[in-house]
Amino acid sequence: MYCQVIIDIVHENVASPFTYRIPEEMELIPGQRVAVPFGRREKEGIILGLSETCDLDESRVKDILRPLEDYAAVPAELMELAGQMALEAHCPLAETLRLMLPAQMRGGRIHVKTEKTAVLNVQAEKALAMAEAEKRSPKRAAILRMLADGKVHMVSELASAVKEPREALRKLAADEIILLSEEESLRVPGSSFGSLQNPGFTLTAGQREALDEILPCLTGKGGRFLLHGVTGSGKTEVFMAAVQETLTLGKSAIILVPEIALTPQMVSWFRGRFGPVAAVIHSRLSPGERFDEWRRIRRGEARVVIGARSAVFSPARDLGLIVVDEEHESTYMSDHHPRYDAREVALNRCARENATLILASATPSILSFARARRGDYMLLEMPRRVKDRPLPEVEIVDMREELENGNRTVLSASLRRTLKECVTRGEQAMLLMNRRGYNSFVSCRSCGYVVKCPNCDISMTYHVASNDGMLRCHYCGQAMRPPETCPECGGKYIRYFGAGTQKVEEEVAKLLPGIPTARMDYDTTGGKDGHGKILEEFRSGRARVLIGTQMIAKGLDFPQVTLVGVIAADMTLNLPDYRSRERTFQLLTQVAGRAGRGEKPGKVIIQTYKPEDPVIGYAASQDYRSFFEDEFRRRRRGLYPPFTLLVRFLTESRSEEAAVRTADQLEREIRDMMENHPAWQKKVLLVSNDTPGVKVLRGKNRRHVLMKLLVGPETDEMIAAMTELAREPAGDTEVWFEVNPTTMI
Numbered sequence: 001m002y003c004q005v006i007i008d009i010v011h012e013n014v015a016s017p018f019t020y021r022i023p024e025e026m027e028l029i030p031g032q033r034v035a036v037p038f039g040r041r042e043k044e045g046i047i048l049g050l051s052e053t054c055d056l057d058e059s060r061v062k063d064i065l066r067p068l069e070d071y072a073a074v075p076a077e078l079m080e081l082a083g084q085m086a087l088e089a090h091c092p093l094a095e096t097l098r099l100m101l102p103a104q105m106r107g108g109r110i111h112v113k114t115e116k117t118a119v120l121n122v123q124a125e126k127a128l129a130m131a132e133a134e135k136r137s138p139k140r141a142a143i144l145r146m147l148a149d150g151k152v153h154m155v156s157e158l159a160s161a162v163k164e165p166r167e168a169l170r171k172l173a174a175d176e177i178i179l180l181s182e183e184e185s186l187r188v189p190g191s192s193f194g195s196l197q198n199p200g201f202t203l204t205a206g207q208r209e210a211l212d213e214i215l216p217c218l219t220g221k222g223g224r225f226l227l228h229g230v231t232g233s234g235k236t237e238v239f240m241a242a243v244q245e246t247l248t249l250g251k252s253a254i255i256l257v258p259e260i261a262l263t264p265q266m267v268s269w270f271r272g273r274f275g276p277v278a279a280v281i282h283s284r285l286s287p288g289e290r291f292d293e294w295r296r297i298r299r300g301e302a303r304v305v306i307g308a309r310s311a312v313f314s315p316a317r318d319l320g321l322i323v324v325d326e327e328h329e330s331t332y333m334s335d336h337h338p339r340y341d342a343r344e345v346a347l348n349r350c351a352r353e354n355a356t357l358i359l360a361s362a363t364p365s366i367l368s369f370a371r372a373r374r375g376d377y378m379l380l381e382m383p384r385r386v387k388d389r390p391l392p393e394v395e396i397v398d399m400r401e402e403l404e405n406g407n408r409t410v411l412s413a414s415l416r417r418t419l420k421e422c423v424t425r426g427e428q429a430m431l432l433m434n435r436r437g438y439n440s441f442v443s444c445r446s447c448g449y450v451v452k453c454p455n456c457d458i459s460m461t462y463h464v465a466s467n468d469g470m471l472r473c474h475y476c477g478q479a480m481r482p483p484e485t486c487p488e489c490g491g492k493y494i495r496y497f498g499a500g501t502q503k504v505e506e507e508v509a510k511l512l513p514g515i516p517t518a519r520m521d522y523d524t525t526g527g528k529d530g531h532g533k534i535l536e537e538f539r540s541g542r543a544r545v546l547i548g549t550q551m552i553a554k555g556l557d558f559p560q561v562t563l564v565g566v567i568a569a570d571m572t573l574n575l576p577d578y579r580s581r582e583r584t585f586q587l588l589t590q591v592a593g594r595a596g597r598g599e600k601p602g603k604v605i606i607q608t609y610k611p612e613d614p615v616i617g618y619a620a621s622q623d624y625r626s627f628f629e630d631e632f633r634r635r636r637r638g639l640y641p642p643f644t645l646l647v648r649f650l651t652e653s654r655s656e657e658a659a660v661r662t663a664d665q666l667e668r669e670i671r672d673m674m675e676n677h678p679a680w681q682k683k684v685l686l687v688s689n690d691t692p693g694v695k696v697l698r699g700k701n702r703r704h705v706l707m708k709l710l711v712g713p714e715t716d717e718m719i720a721a722m723t724e725l726a727r728e729p730a731g732d733t734e735v736w737f738e739v740n741p742t743t744m745i
């Protein structure tokens with residue numbers, strides 16, 4: 001027998017499979033990992049397929065050295081998925097196969113933990129009788145009583161009841177009364193089960209109707225759903241009920257959540273609900289724990305997988321359901337190679353494995369909603385909050401008027417008054433400020449010089465003394481002392497402009513002396529479990545006001561919050577990106593939705609310099625439909641996704657001249673390519689060849705060639721050709737080819 005092996009090396013030259021002979025005594029299956037001789041070294045690989053014969057010169061075919069596991073690490077469905085993804089991304093199969101395995105499994109880094117176990121080797125009655133009769137050793141008697149239940153016990157567990165049981169165990173084993181063995185032990189992280197129980201609500205009419213559509217699909221060939229429900233409509237209950245039903249049917253479910261949602265609280269909640277059949281994969285797991293969770297899933301012991309985007313590749317047994325919660329989140333797009341969109345992978349897997357897909361959000365992405373309208377997904381709508389709780393009342397404050405009235409602080413008069421009242425009533429408030437730090441830029445009053453990062457074309461942000469009193473670059477992390485005099489003109493008047501979360505925190509402290517607040521942003525959530533601690537501080541009621549960046553906007557459910565303040569609503573609106581309106585709408589609607597989720601109604605105050613902007617209006621009225629129609633029309637008119645694919649070549653170089661030259665060269669080659677393919681010509685709109693929003697980043701000068709592609713049968717081929725183009729060596733200049741890039745800076 002022979003087999004074709006994909007070697008675990010990502011390189012053009014070893015992209016295709018290599019043939020090996022399978023020694024007589026070895027039995028192998030596709031998807032299994034093997035050790036093979038490769039050149040003079042030993043390498044790991046994955047078996048792609050088997051064959052009876054081989055048309056190569058027999059003497060040149062080498063033997064497989066050994067299997068690395070006795071099972072297929074990559075099951076058949078995932079082998080096929082990896083194959084398709086490699087084709088679509090125009091990258092070697094070895095690269096997409098890596099997505100299917102926990103990283104620590106590769107390169108022989110795994111360490112299987114084993115533990116000693118003991119089990120009875122005689123009838124239970126006999127063991128109990130022996131325990132009674134045992135006069136000399138109370139230890140042996142105690143062990144026999146514990147083992148009388150006939151189950152396998154960990155020796156470590158016996159040791160917690162009987163001191164130093166080893167000698168007694170040896171004696172019992174020697175007399176063949178018990179059996180001792182060594183077993184693989186799986187670390188189940190944070191195994192404090194049962195902390196929170198199933199809440200057992202009576203479902204609302206909206207929840208019932210949604211489930212009536214979903215549940216029948218779970219038994220059959222699967223369905224595709226977009227669950228669009230306003231904030232606080234109880235979407236979580238709907239997909240939890242679907243997960244429950246999936247388990248009852250003996251199948252597995254995967255729930256994808258944005259990484260930020262995987263707080264210890266959520267983790268314990270999922271475990272409390274589903275017990276040990278749930279595997280929760282998050283970034284705080286140790287590599288060992290991660291690998292153990294993966295094996296529990298692979299063996300079918302864990303049948304609910306909860307995790308961030310990479311959990312979509314979990315080897316779930318008999319997959320029945322994938323849920324993507326907060327589906328509009330951009331974190332579902334991976335930003336390193338090989339790039340993928342977890343929502344597209346989920347769709348692909350569900351189709352392959354006859355599973356059901358549920359995308360859930362209060363603010364669906366334009367793409368998903370457009371697909372639902374076209375009939376690709378069934379649209380399930382829940383327009384009302386649970387218990388018919390009202391959506392929050394929203395007030396829009398024009399900050400230009402505040403300035404005219406002489407208020408130069410970040411809090412408007414209205415927000416000050418309402419915040420004070422809210423806290424006085426003993427309720428809680430959340431304030432969104434989508435920029436961290438204290439001041440956003442520092443400049444000279446005499447000559448206008450702005451302090452910029454030495455590595456990036458970005459102004460530096462001032463962080464107050466509690467953090468270190470330094471200027472920081474939010475792109476590369478560079479820090480420096482604020483200048484005392486202007487480096488340009490020597491002037492003494494250095495001014496600090498703009499505000500960040502630290503400034504808001506300070507203003508709130510002045511307004512509400514003695515009232516404890518919490519701040520949640522990149523600077524305060526660094527340590528292990530940083531998010532969890534701050535959220536717990538707020539949930540417990542110790543902190544009355546939570547100030548934060550977009551981190552506080554999503555999915556959180558704090559019933560005591562009756563006021564939400566948005567300090568600067570236009571901040572994201574002004575970014576040079578075709579998605580900035582969509583992101584602003586989502587952010588504002590989501591954060592507004594945190595108010596009034598409990599018994600008491602909520603109020604939202606949105607501060608803006610552009611109160612007339614329709615996006616602000618749609619968010620204030622939580623009017624998704626009107627926003628969608630407006631934005632969809634705008635994208636059609638401007639030929640933006642989903643009507644086109646946006647692609648760009650990004651060049652980066654120490655030398656500005658080289659970055660420009662390479663971009664110009666690429667533009668010429670693209671034009672040549674179009675001339676050679678008249679059919680392509682009509683499909684490509686060359687938008688620009690210029691500097692992106694950030695001209696210099698981490699010391700590299702940047703240029704980009706931006707294009708829009710009208711989607712058609714030739715799209716795949718065009719992208720393949722452009723991928724090739726980007727691979728051509730360009731001296732010291734790096735070239736990146738991106739399809740629908742996650743950021744346009």
Ligand SMILES: Nc1ncnc2c1ncn2[C@@H]1O[C@H](COP(=O)(O)OP(=O)(O)OP(=O)(O)O)[C@@H](O)[C@H]1O
Nearest residue numbers: 201202203204231232233234235236237362386555
């Ligand atoms: N049928 C029900 N009866 C009473 N309370 C419910 C019911 N269903 C859900 N809830 C509660 O309503 C609150 C909101 O539910 P949930 O967090 O699922 O909303 P959501 O739709 O996911 O909102 P968001 O999109 O804002 O995250 C939660 O506190 C939840 O426990």
Ligand SMILES: [Zn+2]
Nearest residue numbers: 444447486489
């Ligand atoms: Zn100056």
Ligand SMILES: [Zn+2]
Nearest residue numbers: 453456473476
């Ligand atoms: Zn920088």
